[in-house]
Amino acid sequence: MTDRYCVFGNPVAHSKSPMIHAAFAEQTGEDIDYTAIEAPLDDFANTWRAFAAQGGRGANVTVPFKEEAFRLCDELSPRARRAGAVNTLVLGDDGRTRGDTTDGVGLVRDLAHHGVRLGGARVLVLGAGGAVRGVLEPLLVAGPSSVLVANRTAAKAEALAADFRDLGEIRGGGFDAVEGPFDLVINGTSASLAGELPPLPDDLFAEDAFAYDMMYGAEPTVFLRWATESGAMAVDGLGMLVEQAAESFLLWRGKSPATGPVRETLRRSL
Numbered sequence: 001m002t003d004r005y006c007v008f009g010n011p012v013a014h015s016k017s018p019m020i021h022a023a024f025a026e027q028t029g030e031d032i033d034y035t036a037i038e039a040p041l042d043d044f045a046n047t048w049r050a051f052a053a054q055g056g057r058g059a060n061v062t063v064p065f066k067e068e069a070f071r072l073c074d075e076l077s078p079r080a081r082r083a084g085a086v087n088t089l090v091l092g093d094d095g096r097t098r099g100d101t102t103d104g105v106g107l108v109r110d111l112a113h114h115g116v117r118l119g120g121a122r123v124l125v126l127g128a129g130g131a132v133r134g135v136l137e138p139l140l141v142a143g144p145s146s147v148l149v150a151n152r153t154a155a156k157a158e159a160l161a162a163d164f165r166d167l168g169e170i171r172g173g174g175f176d177a178v179e180g181p182f183d184l185v186i187n188g189t190s191a192s193l194a195g196e197l198p199p200l201p202d203d204l205f206a207e208d209a210f211a212y213d214m215m216y217g218a219e220p221t222v223f224l225r226w227a228t229e230s231g232a233m234a235v236d237g238l239g240m241l242v243e244q245a246a247e248s249f250l251l252w253r254g255k256s257p258a259t260g261p262v263r264e265t266l267r268r269s270l
C-alpha cells in the first residue's frame with residue numbers, strides 16, 4: 001500500500017508542500033502520496049489520529065497547529081522540545097507519534113547554500129514568534145559571535161532570548177534597542193505579509209552583509225527591497241521551505257533528496 005503523508009494547516013490550499021514532496025518522491029523513487037488537509041481549528045489531535053488510522057505515516061504541520069502538534073506527541077526530539085512546536089509528525093511502527101521541527105535546520109542549510117558564514121557573525125533576528133523560536137537553536141549552535149532578537153513587543157524577545165542563553169551570546173529587546181552593524185539580518189516577523197517594514201536604523205548592515213526574509217513570494221518583500229537598497233545581499237525564504245521539507249522527507253523515508261532542482265522549479269511556479 002502506498003504510504004500516505006500530508007500537510008495539515010488552516011487555511012492550507014496555498015501550501016507548496018504537496019508539490020515539493022511529489023518532486024522529492026519522484027527523484028528518490030519513493031512510492032508516497034502527499035496531500036494538503038485543512039484540519040478543523042478545534043480538533044487537530046483527532047484529525048491526525050484519523051489520518052494515521054487510514055494509512056497516514058507522517059505529516060507536516062503548519063499555521064496554526066504547530067503547538068497543538070507539539071502537545072499530542074508521544075515523543076519529541078530535543079530540538080522540538082526546545083522550540084515548543086512541531087512541524088513534522090512521524091508515526092512509528094509501534095503506533096507512537098514522534099514530533100520534530102525541521103524549520104531551523106532548513107534555514108541554516110539555506111543560508112549555507114547562499115555562502116553565508118554563521119561562525120563569528122553578528123546576527124540580528126527580527127520577530128519573536130513561532131518561526132523565530134524554531135530557528136534559534138541551530139543558529140546559535142553554528143557559532144555566531146552574537147545574536148540580537150528584536151521584536152515589536154520587546155518583552156517577548158527578552159523572554160525568548162533568556163530561553164536560549166545557555167547556547168550562546170544572545171540578547172532580546174525592542175526595535176529601538178537595535179544598533180548595527182550586523183553581518184546577517186533575518187526577518188522572522190510577519191510584517192512583510194502586511195507590506196510593512198519594522199522600524200530599523202539606516203546603518204544596520206555591515207559591509208558584505210546578508211539579509212534574509214523568511215517570507216517568500218513572486219515579488220521581493222518590502223524588507224528585501226530595503227535591504228538591497230541599503231547594500232546588502234537579500235534573499236527570501238523559499239529555500240528554507242524546501243530545505244525544511246527535505247529534512248522531513250529524510251525523517252520519513254531515510255533519504256535526502258537534492259533540493260536545488262526543486263527550489264528552481266518552485267521559484268518558476270510562483
Ligand code: NDP
Nearest residue numbers: 127128129130131152153188189190191214215237240241
Ligand atoms: P507569529 O504570528 O508566531 O509571529 C509573528 C511575529 O511578527 C511576532 O514577533 C510579531 O510581533 C511580528 N509582527 C507581526 N506584524 C508586525 C508588524 N507589522 N511589524 C513588526 N512586527 C510584526 O508568526 P510566525 O513566527 O509563525 O511566522 C513569521 C513569518 O515567518 C511569517 O511571514 C511566515 O510566513 C514565515 N515563515 C516562513 C517559513 C519558511 O519555511 N520560509 C517557515 C515558518 C514561518 P509581536 O510579538 O509584537 O506581535
